[in-house]
């Protein structure tokens with residue numbers, strides 16, 4: 616469960632911007648795939664399509680084999696800014712989704728407690744979003760997605776607004792979570808290091824029109840940590856991807 620499939624997918628926005636053209640792209644069950652590319656190449660468009668926020672203009676896409684018509688709790692979405700309700704505390708933010716879904720309290724309460732423990736937010740149930748750091752707010756955002764037990768996590772530059780140190784610790788936390796949950800992850804980033812550190816496969820995108828030009832399996836053993844960033848394998852992948860992106864840039 617959790618497979619994502621695009622086949623000859625195209626997206627033209629009103630006004631005629633061709634954001635994606637003939638994209639063939641698959642994410643397998645439990646796979647961690649990073650979409651990497653410069654600003655404006657269509658990464659967010661691809662993610663918003665499978666999330667059900669946007670409609671395809673041509674081709675097909677499916678989630679678990681079913682055509683995607685609208686957003687659903689089987690796809691958890693995490694954006695750069697955690698979308699928290701500012702008037703609710705951490706606990707209330709996390710249980711908001713299950714309550715709306717009418718999940719019984721005796722089911723969602725232990726689940727929310729466990730997720731907040733994993734996210735290191737045990738002591739912050741009562742805190743309001745405004746009282747938290749950016750990294751902590753983002754941890755609440757991820758907890759809100761996970762509490763719905765999604766089959767896939769769709770993450771759009773989730774650590775893009777964080778300082779370098781916080782970003783590294785969030786990357787390690789995500790690696791830990793994924794290692795135990797094995798949820799399918801589609802992760803949008805323009806950071807090469809982040810893509811290699813996290814993903815099983817890095818898909819490089821180019822702009823105008825958005826297309827995936829190369830898919831690079833990352834054969835670095837897991838569990839990975841920030842030490843991975845200084846390994847020989849890592850440097851080899853980085854050089855390969857930088858060369859690919861430089862080549863693409865030269866063509867435009």
Ligand SMILES: Nc1ncnc2c1ncn2[C@@H]1O[C@H](COP(=O)(O)OP(=O)(O)OP(=O)(O)O)[C@@H](O)[C@H]1O
Nearest residue numbers: 628629632634653654655656657658659660661805
């Ligand atoms: N709602 C919209 N209406 C019109 N054009 C849009 C819309 N959303 C995105 N675009 C255009 O589609 C193209 C792809 O945008 P998209 O946001 O998917 O790229 P991206 O790779 O995610 O960029 P970034 O890294 O800056 O978020 C861009 O040229 C953008 O201007």
